[in-house]
Amino acid sequence: MAKTELIDSHISVKQCTRAVHALHAYASKKQKEQEETELLPSNEQYVWLQVTVKRMHPEHKIKPFKIPLKHALIDPRVMPVCLITKDPQREYKDLLESHKIKFISRVVGITKLKGKFKSYEARRMLLKENGMFLADERVIPLLPALLGKKWFDAKKQPIPVCLTRKDLKGELERAIESTYMHQNRGTCTSVKIGLLSHAPEKILDNIKISLPAVVNNIKGNWDNIQSLHIKTNSSISLPIWTCELGAATGGRWDGMVQSKDAPEESTSDEDSDSNDTDMDLEEEVPEVPVSKGKSKGTKKPLAEIVEKPITPKEVKQKRSAEGAEKKKAKIVKGGPAKSAKAALIGKKPGRP
Template identity: 55%
Template sequence: MALSSLKPALISRSSLPANPPRKKEVVPSKVSTAQATKAVNALFAHAEKERVKKESTQLLSKDEFVWLVIATKKISPEKRVKPIKIQLPTPLLDPRYTSICLFSKDPQREYKDLLETSSIKFIDRVVGMEKLKGKFKPYEARRQLVNEHGMFLCDERIVTFLPKLLGKYWLDAKKQPIPVCMTRKDLKGELERAVSSTYLHLSQGTCTSVKIALLSSSNSSTSPHTPAQALANLIAAIPHIIANIPGGWSNIQSLNIKTSTSISLPLWTCPLGSGEGGRFENMAGVLLSDDEEETEDVEIGSALKPEEVEKMLKEEKQNRKNEGKKRAASEEKISEEVKEKKIKASPAKKTAAPKTEAPVEVKIVAAPVEVVKKSAVSKKAKPTQVEKKVISSASAGVKGKESVVGKKGGKKGGKK
C-alpha cells in the first residue's frame, strides 16, 4: 500500500495523541512525548513528499522503515552474536503476507514434521545445514534465497556457523537470521514472539540503529504503520533498548529517528558539561588536573626575575639551533652512505652480463664442425658429377684407341 493512505492522518491530527500539556511528559524519565510526537509527524510528512517526487521515476517500490538511532559515549567492549529481542505493540511484519524462512539443524525433515505437528503454518520454508553447504553454496542461489523471503529465523544452536555459510549478502539486505529456541514446549508461541518483535544488534562502535515502524512496503497487501502506531512502538521500545545498552542512560549521547534516506530528527540529547549525565562527565578529573598545572606554571613564572627569564629564553634558542645542526649533519651522513652503496652495487651488475654469452658462442661454433665432417665422408663415399664426367671421358678414350689399333691390323693383314 502506498503512502497516500497516510495523507489524512498527516493533515488531521486525529490519529495522533491529543495536544501535549504545558508540563513535559517524559518517557522513561528522559525523552519528551511532545518532542517524539513532533519528530514522528515531521518524518511521515517528509516521507510522503519524497514518495510523490519518486512516483514518476521509480518503477518498483521498496520496503522503507523508521529507524531509532542510538549514539553512545563509549565503545562497547563486547561483541554479541545474538540480537536482543524487543517486543512491539504493532509488529513490523505480517506473517500472512510476508514469507518467512527457517534455518534448522540436520536432518531437515525432522523439523518440518515438528512444525506440522505444532500446527505452525506461517513458516514457508525450512532449510537445513546440508542444503546451505550444497544447494545454496553458489552466490546466485544465496542471492535468490534472500530476495524470496522477507524474514529469516534460525535455530539458536547453529547461530555461530551461519556467518561463514551465508556471507555478507544477508548483512547488506539487513535480514540477519533471528535465533529461536526450537526445543521449547510452546514452540508456536516462541516463533510468534520472534516474528512480532524488533531486534537490537549491539556493535563495537558508538552508533546502533533499531527498526521501529514500517513506512512503506513493496507488497501491496501489507499496510504500513500510521504515525500513531509508530509513536506507540517508539515509546514502548526505548526503555528496553536503554536497559540493554552497557551503562544505561549515563552512556547515551543522543536519540534520533530517521529513514534510510532522510536526515536525523532529534528526540533527546545529553547536556554538555561535566555534570551528572553530561557529555564530559568522566572528563571532570582530567580538566581539574590541567587547571592545577596551569596555576603551578604561573606561580613559578612570577617568582623569576626578568633577567633570568631572558637568559632562559636565549638558552632555549641556542639549544634549538644546535639540535637543528645535528639533524642536518646526520641527514648528510645518511645520504652519503646511500650514494656509496649505490656506487658499489652498480659495477657488479655490469660484469655479470657477459658471463651468460660465452657458452652460447661455443655451441654455435661446434655445429658447423660436425657438418663439415659429414660432408667429407660423403665425398669419399660417392663421387660428384664432375668426377663422373672425367671417368666416363677417360674410359671412352681408351676404347677409341683400341678400335684404331684393330683397324690398322686388319689392313695390314689384307695386304699380306
C-alpha cells in the same frame, strides 16, 4: 500547570510526536516524487531509532537483543519467513506440522545450506525471496561464514529461536512480532521501530513500547546514552532527546576526568620550546675564513656559504659539462681523434 508527559521518565512525548510527524511527512513526500519518476516500485522504507552512546561497548555479540513492539514490522501473510534448522531438515518440518504452524514459508537445514545454496547466485535468490530469517539458536555461530556479508548488509541477520520449547508456536510468533538490536563495538546503534507505511501514531506507539527495552540492553543505561534520533533509510536524522553538555550527573562529560599529568606535560613542553627559541635567537652565526681570489683571510657568515639544494636539471647540466671537459682533455692529450673505422678495427689511421 500540567506535567510534561515523558517516555521512560526522560523523553518528552510532545517532542517525539513533532519529530515523528515531521519525518513521516518529509519521507512520504520524497517517496511519492520518486515513484513518479521510476518504473519499478521502491522497497519498503523503515523508520529507525538511532542510539548514540558515550562509551563504546567492549565486545561484539552475534545474538541480538529482542525488543518488543506494539505493531509488528513483518506480516507473514505478505512477506515470506524462512527457518534455518539443524539436520535432519525433515524432522523440523514434521515438528511444525504437528504444532499446526503455517506461517513459516520455508525450512532450510545446514546441509542444504552448504550444498544447494553454496553458490553466490543461489544464496542471493534465497535472500531476495524471503523477508525475514529465523534460525535455531544452536546453529547461530555457524551462519556468518555460511551466509556471507550480504545478509548483514541487507539487515536480514537470522533471528535466534528456541525450537525445543513446548510452546513452539508462541516462540515463533513472538520472534516475528519483535524487532532486534544488534550490539556492535561502535558508539552508534540503529533499531527498526516502524514502517513508512505505518501511520505516525503507530510509530509513536512502537517508540513508547521499545525504548525502555533498548535502554535496558545498553551498558550503563541512561547514564551512557548521549542522544536519540529517528530517521528513515535515506533521510536525515531528527533528534528526540540529547543529554546535557556538561560534567554534571548524566551529562556528556560525566565520569570522564582529564588526566592531571597532561597540563603539566604540555606546559613543560611549551617552556622547553620557548627556551630553545630563545637560545636560537641569542646564538650568533659563526664566521669562517673564505679565500676568494688574491685576498686571503676575508670572513663570510656561515649562513651565506651554505649550499642551496640542487635541482635535477642543474645536476644534469653539471654532469654534461664535466663530460665535455673530460672529452676535450682526452683529445688534447692523445692527439687527433681516431676515425670510426679505425676505432672499430683498433688501428691508427694511415697504417696499411
